Amino acid sequence: MTTMTPPRYNAADLVQFSAHLFEMAGMPSDRALVVGSSLVEADLMGHDTHGLQLASAYLDSIEHGLMTVSGDPKTLSDHGAVITWDGQRLSGVWLTATALDLALDRAKTHGSATIVIRKSHHIGCLAAYLTRATERGCMAIIASSDPSECSVAPFGGKQAVFTPNPIAIGIPTANDPILIDISASITTNGMTARLKHQGQRYPGHWALDSDGNPTDDPSAILTDPPGTILPIGGLEYGHKGYGLALMIEALTQGLSGFGRADGKASWGASVFIQAFDPAAFGGLSEFTQQTGWIAEACRATPPAPGHDSVRLPGDGALARKRHALQSGLQLHPGIMDNLAPHAERLGVVMPSPR
Amino acid sequence: MTTMTPPRYNAADLVQFSAHLFEMAGMPSDRALVVGSSLVEADLMGHDTHGLQLASAYLDSIEHGLMTVSGDPKTLSDHGAVITWDGQRLSGVWLTATALDLALDRAKTHGSATIVIRKSHHIGCLAAYLTRATERGCMAIIASSDPSECSVAPFGGKQAVFTPNPIAIGIPTANDPILIDISASITTNGMTARLKHQGQRYPGHWALDSDGNPTDDPSAILTDPPGTILPIGGLEYGHKGYGLALMIEALTQGLSGFGRADGKASWGASVFIQAFDPAAFGGLSEFTQQTGWIAEACRATPPAPGHDSVRLPGDGALARKRHALQSGLQLHPGIMDNLAPHAERLGVVMPSPR
Numbered sequence: 001m002t003t004m005t006p007p008r009y010n011a012a013d014l015v016q017f018s019a020h021l022f023e024m025a026g027m028p029s030d031r032a033l034v035v036g037s038s039l040v041e042a043d044l045m046g047h048d049t050h051g052l053q054l055a056s057a058y059l060d061s062i063e064h065g066l067m068t069v070s071g072d073p074k075t076l077s078d079h080g081a082v083i084t085w086d087g088q089r090l091s092g093v094w095l096t097a098t099a100l101d102l103a104l105d106r107a108k109t110h111g112s113a114t115i116v117i118r119k120s121h122h123i124g125c126l127a128a129y130l131t132r133a134t135e136r137g138c139m140a141i142i143a144s145s146d147p148s149e150c151s152v153a154p155f156g157g158k159q160a161v162f163t164p165n166p167i168a169i170g171i172p173t174a175n176d177p178i179l180i181d182i183s184a185s186i187t188t189n190g191m192t193a194r195l196k197h198q199g200q201r202y203p204g205h206w207a208l209d210s211d212g213n214p215t216d217d218p219s220a221i222l223t224d225p226p227g228t229i230l231p232i233g234g235l236e237y238g239h240k241g242y243g244l245a246l247m248i249e250a251l252t253q254g255l256s257g258f259g260r261a262d263g264k265a266s267w268g269a270s271v272f273i274q275a276f277d278p279a280a281f282g283g284l285s286e287f288t289q290q291t292g293w294i295a296e297a298c299r300a301t302p303p304a305p306g307h308d309s310v311r312l313p314g315d316g317a318l319a320r321k322r323h324a325l326q327s328g329l330q331l332h333p334g335i336m337d338n339l340a341p342h343a344e345r346l347g348v349v350m351p352s353p354r
Numbered sequence: 355m356t357t358m359t360p361p362r363y364n365a366a367d368l369v370q371f372s373a374h375l376f377e378m379a380g381m382p383s384d385r386a387l388v389v390g391s392s393l394v395e396a397d398l399m400g401h402d403t404h405g406l407q408l409a410s411a412y413l414d415s416i417e418h419g420l421m422t423v424s425g426d427p428k429t430l431s432d433h434g435a436v437i438t439w440d441g442q443r444l445s446g447v448w449l450t451a452t453a454l455d456l457a458l459d460r461a462k463t464h465g466s467a468t469i470v471i472r473k474s475h476h477i478g479c480l481a482a483y484l485t486r487a488t489e490r491g492c493m494a495i496i497a498s499s500d501p502s503e504c505s506v507a508p509f510g511g512k513q514a515v516f517t518p519n520p521i522a523i524g525i526p527t528a529n530d531p532i533l534i535d536i537s538a539s540i541t542t543n544g545m546t547a548r549l550k551h552q553g554q555r556y557p558g559h560w561a562l563d564s565d566g567n568p569t570d571d572p573s574a575i576l577t578d579p580p581g582t583i584l585p586i587g588g589l590e591y592g593h594k595g596y597g598l599a600l601m602i603e604a605l606t607q608g609l610s611g612f613g614r615a616d617g618k619a620s621w622g623a624s625v626f627i628q629a630f631d632p633a634a635f636g637g638l639s640e641f642t643q644q645t646g647w648i649a650e651a652c653r654a655t656p657p658a659p660g661h662d663s664v665r666l667p668g669d670g671a672l673a674r675k676r677h678a679l680q681s682g683l684q685l686h687p688g689i690m691d692n693l694a695p696h697a698e699r700l701g702v703v704m705p706s707p708r
Contacts, residue, residue, distance in 0.1 A: 141601075156655075157652065254636075259648075301512070
């Protein structure tokens with residue numbers, strides 16, 4: 001039996017390829033390029049469930065009329081420092097990148113700016129947007145929830161109310177940025193499906209079965225009626241993850257004015273995007289002096305048993321990105337296979353490995 | 355052996371008493387009233403380690419010149435939607451209440467407003483400020499760190515870098531507000547001291563000893579060299595609490611431009627205060643429709659084994675407050691004993707139980 005090493009691609013070729021796919025599917029070319037490069041950025045960072053893996057699902061969505069390819073978001077309110085958009089089910093990847101860029105522009109004027117989006121299509125990998133902010137010397141927070149889904153129970157309960165509710169934070173320092181990407185739940189739907197597929201267990205009691213009993217079995221989430229994923233803190237102090245979940249529900253669905261109260265049929269992600277310009281507060285160099293000091297203090301912390309070193313969030317992703325840009329990007333084998341029919345249908349030539 | 359029931363006081367008498375203490379210690383009377391009422395508010399909500407318990411320490415601070423009693427914070431920047439203050443070591447309780455009120459005013463103009471404060475004195479109980487926002491139909495986020503202290507290790511490390519880094523979130527609904535008060539660490543210094551004093555253990559492996567080994571022994575934090583409190587997620591997924599800790603360090607010390615990089619001698623809390631006016635986003639009734647729906651969905655969730663019901667963050671505190679306002683407020687016995695010498699020194703009459 002031989003194991004085939006997955007081929008390596010030039011990242012630029014994958015960006016061009018995926019952008020071409022979305023363009024041929026009807027998206028304006030500049031927008032298609034934002035979507036393609038954001039998906040490849042996620043792969044470069046190692047978030048391989050939220051990179052090009054999503055492209056075939058997005059192309060399916062376009063084909064079935066579930067993602068709008070052209071037109072602009074509808075501005076529901078604009079007060080300078082805060083903006084509310086109806087995303088019109090446009091690409092969430094494009095909406096999020098565009099909203100963050102706009103929030104950064106507005107933060108240069110107002111010090112901080114917040115944009116919330118209702119009825120966005122799926123926004124992909126939250127961490128992949130953060131360097132848009134940190135490269136401009138700004139801090140950004142992105143959070144998202146999906147009112148049409150739920151898999152996470154409130155603390156003390158045994159039925160799902162929330163999505164995992166991711167939140168990502170980009171923090172500039174004098175050197176590499178800190179890139180945080182976490183969720184209010186212990187684990188995610190994607191990780192649950194992957195562990196179940198691999199016949200593995202959660203590393204701890206991260207879920208409840210449908211009777212509310214703690215379990216490390218990912219298949220307990222997928223029964224009928226389903227079990228639930230626990231908020232961070234789990235059985236011991238799950239009120240903390242529960243609090244974060246509620247905060248993110250309020251920031252995304254509350255502020256955008258669209259969410260679970262509108263019923264499950266009302267599909268669409270709700271998104272919160274916030275930018276801070278440190279120059280408008282205590283100063284950019286004062287900001288990076290503090291964040292750089294903290295980053296170095298963490299890296300210099302003696303490791304606990306079982307750890308080689310203390311890393312900063314984003315260190316691993318940035319190292320993977322540098323390596324993949326130099327040596328080529330390896331994709332999971334199934335990704336290109338899933339895109340091949342779309343490429344054929346849309347008349348797009350598949351990229352060659354380097 | 356008889357057990358004495360702690361006496362019950364009228365909350366208004368305790369506010370008047372503590373305000374009088376701070377006034378006689380040199381604070382302007384309106385400011386003293388804000389401090390007294392905020393401390394009593396914490397007691398009413400049941401946060402009894404962060405209510406009047408703190409008053410004697412604050413009065414000590416004033417006596418030793420560590421808390422400034424008069425004068426204003428120095429405005430380092432003001433861009434309308436964002437403000438940076440040097441707190442001049444004024445009362446953190448007064449600064450926080452005043453900054454939140456100002457942020458709420460500014461949010462009415464700009465949609466959202468952010469105030470960061472460097473060099474504040476201790477800010478007390480974060481949850482006690484939240485109804486200032488929710489009663490005005492606004493959402494608020496308050497976070498704090500103390501650059502002069504550290505007890506929480508970064509994930510994978512065995513030396514402290516962070517404080518517990520509390521974050522509180524107030525969310526209006528159509529009925530009772532949601533009042534969240536959590537921290538980026540599993541437990542706090544106060545809880546650790548209390549458990550050790552009572553000869554109890556943490557309910558799980560919430561700490562590392564000074565060698566980095568997991569422990570449920572609170573005294574492991576207080577050895578020389580000291581152990582560390584774990585970030586939320588602990589050994590299994592402590593990168594989540596670590597990420598939150600870094601976010602709060604950046605929001606408080608990064609934006610205010612003052613923190614750990616300035617050395618431990620530079621004592622003072624760094625504070626982040628943010629207000630959102632839902633009316634400037636998708637609308638207040640749209641906001642409370644979503645948050646009210648979520649609150650009801652949580653309350654209606656069937657409880658898991660070991661839980662009687664699912665509660666919302668703040669439900670318990672608001673019930674305790676209603677009961678104490680009706681039936682009188684019971685304080686821990688030591689609190690009035692600690693205040694008696696201050697009252698005598700300052701010529702303030704102790705309040706009578708009802």
